[in-house]
Amino acid sequence: xxxxxxxxxxxxxxxxxxxxxxxxxxxxxxxxxxxxxxxxxxxxxxxxxxxxxxxxxxxxxxxxxxxxxxxxxxxxxxxxxxxxxxxxxxxxxxxxxxxxxxxxxxxxxxxxxxxxxxxxxxxxxxxxxxxxxxxxxxxxxxxxxxxxxxxxxxxxxxxxxxxxxxxxxxxxxxxxxxxxxxxxxxxxxxxxxxxxxxxxxxxxxxxxxxxxxxxxxxxxxxxxxxxxxxxxxxxxxxxxxxxxxxxxxxxxxxxxxxxxxxxxxxxxxxxxxxxxxxxxxxxxxxxxxxxxxxxxxxxxxxxxxxxxxxxxxxxxxxxxxxxxxxxxxxxxxxxxxxxxxxxxxxxxxxxxxxxxxxxxxxxxxxxxxxxxxxxxxxxxxxxxxxxxxxxxxxxxxxxxxxxxxxxxxxxxxxxxxxxxxxxxxxxxxxxxxxxxxxxxxxxxxxxxxxxxxxxxxxxxxxxxxxxxxxxxxxxxxxxxxxxxxxxxx
Amino acid sequence: xxxxxxxxxxxxxxxxxxxxxxxxxxxxxxxxxxxxxxxxxxxxxxxxxxxxxxxxxxxxxxxxxxxxxxxxxxxxxxxxxxxxxxxxxxxxxx
Numbered sequence: 001x002x003x004x005x006x007x008x009x010x011x012x013x014x015x016x017x018x019x020x021x022x023x024x025x026x027x028x029x030x031x032x033x034x035x036x037x038x039x040x041x042x043x044x045x046x047x048x049x050x051x052x053x054x055x056x057x058x059x060x061x062x063x064x065x066x067x068x069x070x071x072x073x074x075x076x077x078x079x080x081x082x083x084x085x086x087x088x089x090x091x092x093x094x095x096x097x098x099x100x101x102x103x104x105x106x107x108x109x110x111x112x113x114x115x116x117x118x119x120x121x122x123x124x125x126x127x128x129x130x131x132x133x134x135x136x137x138x139x140x141x142x143x144x145x146x147x148x149x150x151x152x153x154x155x156x157x158x159x160x161x162x163x164x165x166x167x168x169x170x171x172x173x174x175x176x177x178x179x180x181x182x183x184x185x186x187x188x189x190x191x192x193x194x195x196x197x198x199x200x201x202x203x204x205x206x207x208x209x210x211x212x213x214x215x216x217x218x219x220x221x222x223x224x225x226x227x228x229x230x231x232x233x234x235x236x237x238x239x240x241x242x243x244x245x246x247x248x249x250x251x252x253x254x255x256x257x258x259x260x261x262x263x264x265x266x267x268x269x270x271x272x273x274x275x276x277x278x279x280x281x282x283x284x285x286x287x288x289x290x291x292x293x294x295x296x297x298x299x300x301x302x303x304x305x306x307x308x309x310x311x312x313x314x315x316x317x318x319x320x321x322x323x324x325x326x327x328x329x330x331x332x333x334x335x336x337x338x339x340x341x342x343x344x345x346x347x348x349x350x351x352x353x354x355x356x357x358x359x360x361x362x363x364x365x366x367x368x369x370x371x372x373x374x375x376x377x378x379x380x381x382x383x384x385x386x387x388x389x390x391x392x393x394x395x396x397x398x399x400x401x402x403x404x405x406x407x408x409x410x411x412x413x414x415x416x417x418x419x420x421x422x423x424x425x426x427x428x429x430x431x432x433x434x435x436x437x438x439x440x441x442x443x444x445x446x447x448x449x450x451x452x453x454x455x456x457x458x459x460x461x462x463x464x465x466x467x468x469x470x471x472x473x474x475x476x477x478x479x480x481x482x483x484x485x486x487x488x489x
Numbered sequence: 490x491x492x493x494x495x496x497x498x499x500x501x502x503x504x505x506x507x508x509x510x511x512x513x514x515x516x517x518x519x520x521x522x523x524x525x526x527x528x529x530x531x532x533x534x535x536x537x538x539x540x541x542x543x544x545x546x547x548x549x550x551x552x553x554x555x556x557x558x559x560x561x562x563x564x565x566x567x568x569x570x571x572x573x574x575x576x577x578x579x580x581x582x583x
Contacts, residue, residue: 380540436544
């Protein structure tokens with residue numbers, strides 16, 4: 001394995017800037033690592049080797065450009081984001097042949113900053129899932145144990161970053177889909193505030209919940225990627241017209257956690273938490289205290305209703321958003337139909353997997369005549385109560401801390417027959433999407449029983465990514481580094 | 490909450506899906522579990538609570554009133570299953 005691969009994103013960036021490494025060498029190191037580890041991992045749906053090499057050569061020929069903060073840095077992109085000229089499937093058969101003619105805004109900003117896209121990462125179909133087992137293409141393995149899931153839905157991004165196939169990746173988080181795979185694979189995953197990053201070019205699942213964010217090996221790396229993708233975009237009317245803070249400066253200004261108050265929501269630290277997860281997370285909170293942080297108990301009283309409210313909202317939005325896949329403008333059309341409505345139904349029935357069909361149908365049901373008030377409107381009301389709970393809790397502290405997932409990565413196939421059981425795994429991540437707040441998962445070491453990574457979740461105030469990243473960075477550096485994952489060592 | 494298979498078939502039709510009977514039966518059972526779980530929201534007193542449909546509330550964004558050609562016809566048609574070079578082509582409608 002090349003030494004280059006063990007650098008962090010910011011470490012590589014500095015070597016590239018100093019002229020010690022060429023963009024081509026960085027890309028070649030990633031492609032070699034991909035070739036060596038993909039047979040075991042299956043993290044990427046598409047590897048764009050030729051274009052990545054060509055782009056690196058272009059960068060090298062033009063010379064280092066200090067105006068490009070990610071000059072020569074190889075990255076992977078979740079296959080839910082459009083990439084110009086590069087197949088984008090959303091891990092669905094219905095988009096099997098889809099090659100976008102434009103980049104998602106976040107991707108365009110990465111490219112403009114000099115980053116090189118090496119591949120498109122596997123995911124649950126249309127980001128619907130918590131294990132990446134709902135991909136129509138391949139089963140991604142956890143880099144720590146090939147018999148276990150990598151989490152989801154951004155499981156390919158998390159596995160790829162953790163296995164050192166690339167220096168960072170973009171994922172998307174509708175109900176935990178960045179934070180949970182980061183926790184289960186042992187990397188860093190940041191879900192920014194709703195509206196911090198443009199969703200233009202993100203294939204929509206739950207439009208009021210979806211947010212794009214980085215998966216990286218360090219908090220500093222996540223800050224470096226967020227700095228590039230964050231900020232207003234006229235092409236997404238929900239993208240906030242707010243300036244982007246200087247995240248690197250915020251990180252540098254926080255050598256310890258004195259003066260920081262961490263809130264511990266009682267609803268997140270009680271029953272339902274696996275013993276080895278609980279143990280690792282309490283040790284992480286002790287580390288925070290050792291760095292000078294003060295902890296206070298807070299309450300999020302409506303937490304127990306978050307899963308119900310979340311799945312109603314998410315499925316309702318999904319049923320509307322996925323109406324666009326009708327076999328007319330893009331995607332796969334069933335050739336057997338002779339009449340339009342029949343063509344829609346045949347194409348959608350053949351193109352969508354079971355979980356996607358399930359969510360579209362429940363979403364259709366909760367929006368249908370007679371049920372709208374009882375389900376969708378009610379869920380939207382509970383959503384406001386959940387957001388108010390967070391506002392009250394965050395008035396008493398700087399950040400909240402809790403688990404990401406109640407359990408470490410489970411065995412492949414263990415929950416595929418029981419969709420509700422899988423939904424319940426999202427208990428600690430979804431309320432943040434309902435509230436629109438930023439959250440980050442940082443590695444807190446390996447569980448004593450399973451030997452699998454456990455992530456700590458830190459949650460902050462809306463648009464205070466600077467404060468959240470600063471606390472996360474200080475704590476991250478003091479927590480144990482698990483090193484190179486076993487299954488790809 | 491009981492979901493008979495014919496109700497599952499009705500929802501599938503609304504969602505423009507055509508599913509075999511065994512799958513409709515499987516889904517109907519799963520929907521009972523899932524919707525039954527969702528029914529616990531009934532416990533929450535939401536009297537007078539304004540629904541929150543998005544974290545970006547009251548967002549009305551205006552762009553400059555200037556024409557912009559962002560996409561080319563050929564690009565838009567390139568991914569379509571069937572076109573005549575100018576329009577999307579679909580099967581007959583009635």
